[in-house]
Amino acid sequence: MITIALSKGRIFEETLPLLAAAGIVPSEAPESSRKLIIGTNMEDVRLIIVRATDVPTYVQYGAADLGIAGKDVLLEHGGAGLYLPLDLDIAKCRLMVAVQNGFDYEGAVKQGARLRIATKYTECAREHFANKGVHVDLIKLYGSMELAPLVGLADAIVDLVSTGSTLKANNLVAVEDIREISSRLVVNQAALKLKHSKLQPIIDAFAATVAARQAEHLT
Ligand SMILES: Nc1ncnc2c1ncn2[C@@H]1O[C@H](COP(=O)(O)OP(=O)(O)OP(=O)(O)O)[C@@H](O)[C@H]1O
């Protein structure tokens, strides 16, 4: 049996065409089902539906052979024991620092002020501010980071930005770009050896689809 760990929502949606390229069609949609194990048209391939942040853990421990996880999640997890052969170029966004409109971020940094930063991405934030030599107090949140500066919980946030509409709707502005984010294929290294003949064709089909899309973009 091959087990693939996916999260509901954008990762699942954007993974469907990749699965289809490998000949895999889920038997139901996770959004309309409470099932956490979803069968496919292939007898020996199943999907498990987990929280986006838990995907690396399932693959690391071998409970899933493959998974798809955002680079943000992988950076926070650390990626120990995981093989990351492929940038899938899906779920693309940027990890950014943002503040409430009118907050003088540059001035605060220049003055050497100690900044309070609210974020789900504490490892990435710690590294970013350490590299800049900015002293910060990190406040761990699990969602709705945009609220923190509005109610005085933090001076700034570190969060993902795609269209920018969530920042705009909450009167925030991006002040620094930390890095580009996209999702990666995550592979359990032992499974790749033991189930090579089953896993490699799936990895190859994903890679061919990504390459074809990139070629299409260039033309
Ligand atoms: N606005 C966005 N646009 C594009 N990609 C995004 C966006 N927000 C998040 N992502 C990417 O998609 C991945 C999954 O995001 P999703 O919102 O489904 O889960 P989550 O709510 O962040 O995770 P969890 O449920 O574990 O807290 C993220 O890890 C990130 O890589």
Ligand SMILES: O=P(O)(O)OC[C@H]1O[C@H](OP(=O)(O)OP(=O)(O)O)[C@H](O)[C@@H]1O
């Ligand atoms: O720039 P935008 O296009 O507005 O996207 C940015 C938003 O997307 C992500 O949240 P998501 O939609 O995943 O909500 P959640 O974290 O509450 O699941 C992120 O945490 C931002 O809030």
